[in-house]
Amino acid sequence: MSDIHESTHHYSPxxxxxxxxxLLVWDAPNLDMGxxxxxxGRPTAAxxxxxxxxxxxxxxxxxxxxxxxxxxxEPEATVFTNVSPGGADVVRPWVEALRNVGFAVFAKPKVxxxxxxxxxxxxxxERRRSEGTLRGLVVASxxxxxxxxxxxxxxxxxxPVTVLGFHEHSAWALxxxxxxxxxxxxxPGVFREPLPRINLDKxxxxxxxxxxxxxxxxxxxxRQGS
Numbered sequence: 001m002s003d004i005h006e007s008t009h010h011y012s013p014x015x016x017x018x019x020x021x022x023l024l025v026w027d028a029p030n031l032d033m034g035x036x037x038x039x040x041g042r043p044t045a046a047x048x049x050x051x052x053x054x055x056x057x058x059x060x061x062x063x064x065x066x067x068x069x070x071x072x073x074e075p076e077a078t079v080f081t082n083v084s085p086g087g088a089d090v091v092r093p094w095v096e097a098l099r100n101v102g103f104a105v106f107a108k109p110k111v112x113x114x115x116x117x118x119x120x121x122x123x124x125x126e127r128r129r130s131e132g133t134l135r136g137l138v139v140a141s142x143x144x145x146x147x148x149x150x151x152x153x154x155x156x157x158x159x160p161v162t163v164l165g166f167h168e169h170s171a172w173a174l175x176x177x178x179x180x181x182x183x184x185x186x187x188p189g190v191f192r193e194p195l196p197r198i199n200l201d202k203x204x205x206x207x208x209x210x211x212x213x214x215x216x217x218x219x220x221x222x223r224q225g226s
Contacts, residue, residue, distance in 0.1 A: 027141030053189035144172030
């Protein structure tokens with residue numbers, strides 16, 4: 001764990017003002033949970049998102065926004081993730097691969113149930129906003145409770161906002177006409193194989209089993225009454 005901190009400690013999201021740009025923040029714990037719910041278990045290599053494809057999509061989005069605003073925008077992307085105690089060896093290759101693609105990584109130890117990365121993501125967005133360099137935002141997360149208010153503020157300020165996620169878990173974004181929603185599977189090359197998705201509006205005649213978002217035993221770690 002210490003070496004991950006050493007490799008990322010010099011990077012505090014938004015530590016130095018950047019050029020005007022399109023910012024992507026990626027909520028790894030949240031999207032991993034959503035993907036696991038679709039698959040009914042831990043994703044295999046065939047079902048893990050390819051960040052090179054996401055990077056190319058973001059570059060294209062930045063170019064399109066540049067044309068609309070008649071100014072040159074730079075794409076910027078940061079993946080926010082938790083690292084469980086003793087889990088550094090498992091996470092390290094993934095972190096290094098992301099950085100090689102061109103993504104920054106903010107890694108935070110998962111010490112307690114409340115050690116989420118959402119506040120860090122919101123702080124990064126607010127930092128870019130206060131610097132005056134934010135020209136567009138892409139939020140890759142299904143957590144509308146934490147991000148919806150900030151997204152609405154940015155939209156009110158005239159900034160375009162896109163939400164990346166899975167339509168099964170993003171009703172909050174899909175129901176908001178001001179938010180541009182993109183399902184991850186719509187981005188070319190993100191998944192090597194089609195996801196085995198179940199649409200409640202188009203169920204097979206024999207029915208389908210929808211897997212839980214988390215194991216029942218997770219209740220033992222949650223606060224009573226939460």
